[in-house]
Amino acid sequence: MSEAVMSEGLWLWLTLLAIGSTTIMTRGSFILAGEKGRLPPALQRALRYAPAAALSALVMPDLLLDGAGFDPFNPKLAAGLVVIVVATRWRNPWLPFILGMGVLLVLRKGAGW
Amino acid sequence: MESSFRRGAREGMRDFLPLSVGLVPWAMVTGIAMRSIGMSPLEAMGMNLLVYAGTAQLGTLPLIGSGATLWLIFLTAMVLNLRFVIFSATLAPVFHDHRFMRRLASSYLLVDGMFAVGADKLQRSDDPHWRWGYYIVPSVYCWLLWQLCGIVGVFGAAVIPQDWSLEFMTTIALTVMMIPMLRERPMWVAALVGGLGAVLLRELPLRLGLIAGIALGIAAGFVAERALSGRASR
Numbered sequence: 528m529s530e531a532v533m534s535e536g537l538w539l540w541l542t543l544l545a546i547g548s549t550t551i552m553t554r555g556s557f558i559l560a561g562e563k564g565r566l567p568p569a570l571q572r573a574l575r576y577a578p579a580a581a582l583s584a585l586v587m588p589d590l591l592l593d594g595a596g597f598d599p600f601n602p603k604l605a606a607g608l609v610v611i612v613v614a615t616r617w618r619n620p621w622l623p624f625i626l627g628m629g630v631l632l633v634l635r636k637g638a639g640w
Numbered sequence: 641m642e643s644s645f646r647r648g649a650r651e652g653m654r655d656f657l658p659l660s661v662g663l664v665p666w667a668m669v670t671g672i673a674m675r676s677i678g679m680s681p682l683e684a685m686g687m688n689l690l691v692y693a694g695t696a697q698l699g700t701l702p703l704i705g706s707g708a709t710l711w712l713i714f715l716t717a718m719v720l721n722l723r724f725v726i727f728s729a730t731l732a733p734v735f736h737d738h739r740f741m742r743r744l745a746s747s748y749l750l751v752d753g754m755f756a757v758g759a760d761k762l763q764r765s766d767d768p769h770w771r772w773g774y775y776i777v778p779s780v781y782c783w784l785l786w787q788l789c790g791i792v793g794v795f796g797a798a799v800i801p802q803d804w805s806l807e808f809m810t811t812i813a814l815t816v817m818m819i820p821m822l823r824e825r826p827m828w829v830a831a832l833v834g835g836l837g838a839v840l841l842r843e844l845p846l847r848l849g850l851i852a853g854i855a856l857g858i859a860a861g862f863v864a865e866r867a868l869s870g871r872a873s874r
Contacts, residue, residue: 539683539704541714546700547690549717553724555747557732559740566729573862575721577696579827580834580857582818584850585699585716587835588842589811597839603808607815620665626742627812631805 602634647772648765655757656778660785663753666694667786669809671793677705678807679873688790692748692783696720698813703847705807712847719854727755734762734771742772749779781844825868830861 555565566574586607593601610627673686674697677756696717703713727750735743750825758774765771800806821827834857 528874530763533654534789536683539679540686542704542710543683543687545710545714548698549696549721550691550693550715550724551744552719552745553718553731554728554738554750555727555744557728557736558743558747558750561736561743563768566726571726571729572865573848573858574722574726575860576827576830577719577854579818579821580852580861581699581716581719582695582751582814582821583835583855584830584838584853585702586811586814586818587753588839589702591839603811606808607811610812611819620662620722622664623816624669624686624809624812628804628808635805 600630606631607633641655644767644770645670645773648767648770648775649777650773652774652778653781655761656754656782658755658805659757660778660782663782666790666813667789668793668796669813670694670697670754670796671790672800672806673701673793673813675794675797675811677701677807680696681703684794685787685791691717693751694786695814695817698810698817703806703850708847711851715851716854717860719851722751724825725750727752727759730759731755731762734775737768743778744826746775746779748818749769749776751779751782754779756780788838826865829864830857833857833860 590604590607591597593603598604606627609630610623613626614623671684674687675681679687682684687697699720700713700717703716728747728827730750731746731750735746738746754775757871758778762775765774797806822831836854837853838850839853841852843849844852
């Protein structure tokens with residue numbers, strides 16, 4: 528095995544450990560402390576917005592940008608809109624994946640977008 | 641006579657079982673998504689064990705795949721997991737009379753679904769054995785389900801053709817997670833500002849635009865909440 532691959536593997540495991548440490552730090556924050564700590568109410572309310580802001584910050588660049596610039600007619604955005612409609616209407620957990628991937632593949636391979 | 645641990649366990653399983661069915665596709669998709677960025681089966685299973693948090697796993701995959709710096713990956717995972725600080729604060733009194741190892745296990749196993757289903761009953765019960773049974777048995781079941789279905793995804797990914805853009809499953813998963821959060825208007829504002837912020841600030845070095853976008857989104861949601869509640873009370 529080459530040295531580059533080795534260090535890449537080790538680096539990945541370190542990265543996974545770092546991500547895993549956030550699981551224990553957040554989930555254990557108050558449970559591990561054991562005492563009846565309290566979160567300041569203002570902070571608690573602000574923290575509620577963290578997941579929505581973060582998920583959107585990860586998703587929107589992938590949907591809106593094709594390559595470098597903004598492109599309103601790209602297959603990923605079309606598939607993403609289908610996913611949003613499907614997930615809003617129906618509760619079936621498989622459907623967004625099947626239809627979203629279906630639309631992306633049809634547009635990329637069939638229509639050659 | 642049945643012990644209170646077993647009674648708690650039975651009630652916990654009855655409450656959690658229906659919800660757990662919905663975890664199956666998530667675990668499989670996460671398994672496939674980890675393979676789609678080039679992780680080996682061993683690394684993917686390792687991530688499932690070490691991280692055991694679907695949102696943080698799916699959210700950091702695009703960053704790992706594009707070779708982002710460690711601190712950016714760490715910060716993103718932290719933000720995606722921040723909600724657990726609230727859950728942890730809520731459940732801390734439930735576990736405060738248990739030994740450290742049990743509190744460590746309950747922390748590692750704390751997932752959204754179990755919190756949503758059980759937080760209320762756990763807080764109201766004054767029997768520590770019942771609480772422990774009610775929490776730990778469904779939580780361990782959930783962990784097993786996640787690991788096993790994850791393995792199905794990890795090895796199932798091999799039979800799917802390489803050119804099917806499987807990495808897009810990550811984006812689909814993150815979108816589907818976000819939708820139920822958008823019930824209130826301030827959440828919309830947080831998501832919109834966070835997303836557009838990340839798009840507009842993408843030229844910042846070290847992909848700082850992602851963290852800056854998230855910070856702007858949180859601030860915007862908080863400000864919107866104040867503005868909207870101020871208007872409502874007038």
